[in-house]
Every structure is written in structure tokens, then in C-alpha cells.
Amino acid sequence: MTRSWLLALATGTVTMAIKSVGAFMPTRSDSSAFGRATKKLTPLLLPGVLTALIVVQAFSEGHRLVLDARAIGLIIALLSVKLRAPPAVTLVCAAAGTALARLIYSHVTASAI
Amino acid sequence: MGVTSSGYRRGARAVAPLAIAIGALGVVFGYLARDAGLSREAAVVMSATTFAGSPQFAALTVFAAGGTIVAAIAAAAALATRFGAMSATAAPSLRGPLWKRVLLSQLVVDETWAVAQSGAHGFDRELLIGAGLTLYAVHVASTALGATVGNFVGRPETWGVDAMSPALFIVLTAPRLDSHRAWLTVTAVAAVTLAAIPFTAPGVPILVGIAITAAIAFLTPMNARGASRQ
Numbered sequence: 001m002t003r004s005w006l007l008a009l010a011t012g013t014v015t016m017a018i019k020s021v022g023a024f025m026p027t028r029s030d031s032s033a034f035g036r037a038t039k040k041l042t043p044l045l046l047p048g049v050l051t052a053l054i055v056v057q058a059f060s061e062g063h064r065l066v067l068d069a070r071a072i073g074l075i076i077a078l079l080s081v082k083l084r085a086p087p088a089v090t091l092v093c094a095a096a097g098t099a100l101a102r103l104i105y106s107h108v109t110a111s112a113i
Numbered sequence: 114m115g116v117t118s119s120g121y122r123r124g125a126r127a128v129a130p131l132a133i134a135i136g137a138l139g140v141v142f143g144y145l146a147r148d149a150g151l152s153r154e155a156a157v158v159m160s161a162t163t164f165a166g167s168p169q170f171a172a173l174t175v176f177a178a179g180g181t182i183v184a185a186i187a188a189a190a191a192l193a194t195r196f197g198a199m200s201a202t203a204a205p206s207l208r209g210p211l212w213k214r215v216l217l218s219q220l221v222v223d224e225t226w227a228v229a230q231s232g233a234h235g236f237d238r239e240l241l242i243g244a245g246l247t248l249y250a251v252h253v254a255s256t257a258l259g260a261t262v263g264n265f266v267g268r269p270e271t272w273g274v275d276a277m278s279p280a281l282f283i284v285l286t287a288p289r290l291d292s293h294r295a296w297l298t299v300t301a302v303a304a305v306t307l308a309a310i311p312f313t314a315p316g317v318p319i320l321v322g323i324a325i326t327a328a329i330a331f332l333t334p335m336n337a338r339g340a341s342r343q
Contacts, residue, residue: 004155011169011186012161013162018190018196019219022197022200040331041326041327042202043294043295044294046285050227050282050286051299052306052322052326054286054303056319057278069276070276073277091280094279095272
């Protein structure tokens with residue numbers, strides 16, 4: 001097997017194994033301690049986990065904290081959710097705002113040179 | 114909820130706009146994989162088995178820079194660990210025999226977990242399947258396209274597609290901010306995750322955020338509104 005095939009298959013196998021954790025846990029949630037724990041966690045899980053993902057995706061680049069055009073997209077998304085825009089509109093507006101901010105920034109820096 | 118296909122369809126619809134972002138990343142991944150010396154088949158197999166953007170890019174980056182396979186896998190595993198936590202929280206909803214539960218859990222990535230977890234009664238299997246199969250098809254097909262045709266999308270950041278996942282997560286989080294505990298959670302998680310970014314390996318800040326969420330869930334009393342939600 002070549003190194004590149006090893007990379008492809010090992011990355012796949014390791015990720016698949018990690019994702020399988022839930023398949024090997026108890027499926028019945030009613031009375032068990034696991035079920036009670038799930039019940040306590042459920043209402044907070046989505047806001048908590050998604051907040052962590054938002055922060056990392058919007059404000060980081062590897063190890064570094066960065067404030068860039070993605071913040072514009074984030075503000076647009078917050079505003080359009082506040083205005084009750086349909087989800088698809090929110091996503092497209094956030095992308096368009098971020099793209100526009102990058103375009104303007106690249107023009108400004110280009111003309112400065 | 115009934116037995117209609119509406120759960121699957123709602124899941125697919127929720128991630129449909131993301132197809133642009135996932136597709137662009139897939140094309141870039143396919144192209145970069147060829148550039149790093151992978152065959153087209155190997156690139157597609159890597160996407161089809163891993164089905165997760167960040168671990169694939171991490172492994173490929175280490176590999177392309179001349180790192181060892183072990184280092185590449187370690188980088189991918191660090192970023193994939195959160196899927197283990199997400200999959201664990203989905204466990205009560207993964208029904209059927211073991212092989213089926215293993216297959217279902219393969220569909221868990223950030224966006225599909227988020228959509229499935231936004232179900233009215235907690236984690237919803239049909240939403241996971243609808244969202245998961247949609248993004249899986251886009252991910253694998255776009256990898257094949259990028260590995261065959263080359264990178265025709267350029268830098269995906271130019272199109273702002275990297276702002277789409279966070280936007281979806283805001284859409285899904287907003288309706289859940291209905292209690293003091295939820296606000297406490299998002300504030301604490303945001304602060305601690307931000308603080309962890311410069312000091313920990315990529316992937317770890319998200320795990321820290323999940324740990325903070327669990328700590329608040331288990332250590333603070335559930336108030337009446339929080340309890341009535343689920």
C-alpha cells in the first residue's frame with residue numbers, strides 16, 4: 001500500500017471509529033442514570049456546542065484569534081435572525097456580506113499600495 | 114411527529130443552502146489531495162470514509178508538508194473527537210441493530226448534528242438522515258469533481274462560504290435561548306472557547322466548550338422553564 005492510500009484509509013478508519021461511539025452506548029433513555037444525565041444535558045447541549053463551533057469558525061485561524069470579514073457575516077446572521085428572515089436568506093446574506101467585506105478590503109489595501 | 118418522510122425532507126432542506134459551502138470545500142479538498150500525491154480514487158475514498166471537512170484538511174496539510182502518517186492521523190483525530198461527543202449524545206435516538214447504529218453515527222458532523230439536535234423532541238434521527246445523506250452526497254461528489262477537473266472555485270473564502278456554517282448555527286441556536294441557563298451557557302462557552310484558542314491545539318477549544326456545557330448542565334439547578342422545554 002502506498003503512503004497516500006494509507007493516509008486516506010487511516011484517516012477514514014480513525015474518524016469512523018470516533019463517530020461510532022454513540023452506536024455502542026445504551027439506546028434506551030428512560031430510567032437509567034444515562035437517561036437522567038441526557039435529560040439534564042439536552043436543553044443546553046445545542047446552544048452550548050453550537051456556540052463553541054461558532055466562536056472557533058468565526059474567530060480563529062489555527063492557533064490564532066482573528067477578527068476578519070467573517071465577523072461581518074456573523075453580525076449579518078444575527079441581525080437577519082432577529083428580523084426573522086428565512087434560514088436560507090440568512091445563510092446567503094452572511095456569505096454575501098463576508099465576500100463583500102473581503103472585496104472592499106482587498107481594493108482598499110490594493111489602492112493603498 | 115408522523116411516519117411521513119417529512120423529517121427526512123426537513124433535514125435535507127435545512128442543510129440545502131450549505132451545499133454551496135460544502136461543495137466548494139470538497140472541490141478544494143479533491144484538488145489539494147491530488148496536489149499532495151493522492152490518486153483520484155484515494156481522495157474520493159478519504160472523503161467517503163471520513164465524511165468530515167476539518168479532519169481531512171488537517172491530515173492532508175500534515176501529509177503534504179512531509180509529516181508522518183501518524184502525525185497526520187493525530188491531527189485528524191484531534192479535530193474528529195468532538196464527533197464522538199456528539200454521537201454519544203445522539204445514542205438514545207440511534208435505533209436498530211448495531212450495524213445500523215454504526216452506519217447512522219457516520220452521518221454525524223457539525224452541521225448534521227446541529228440540525229438533528231434542533232428537533233422538537235431532542236435529537237431526531239430522521240433529521241440526521243435527511244441532512245446527513247444530502248451533505249454526504251455533496252461532499253463525495255465535489256471531492257471527485259475537484260480531484261478530476263481541478264480547483265475551479267478558487268479560494269472559497271472569496272465567496273464568503275466560510276460564514277455559512279456559523280450563520281446556520283446562529284439560526285438553530287436562537288430559538289433555544291429561552292432560559293437563564295441557556296444564556297449562561299452560551300456566554301460562558303463563548304468566553305472560555307475564545308480564551309482556549311491561542312493556548313490549545315486546533316479542535317481542543319470545541320471540546321472545552323462541550324465540557325463547559327456539560328458542567329453547567331450538571332452543576333446548576335434546572336429552573337421551571339428549562340425543565341419544561343424538553
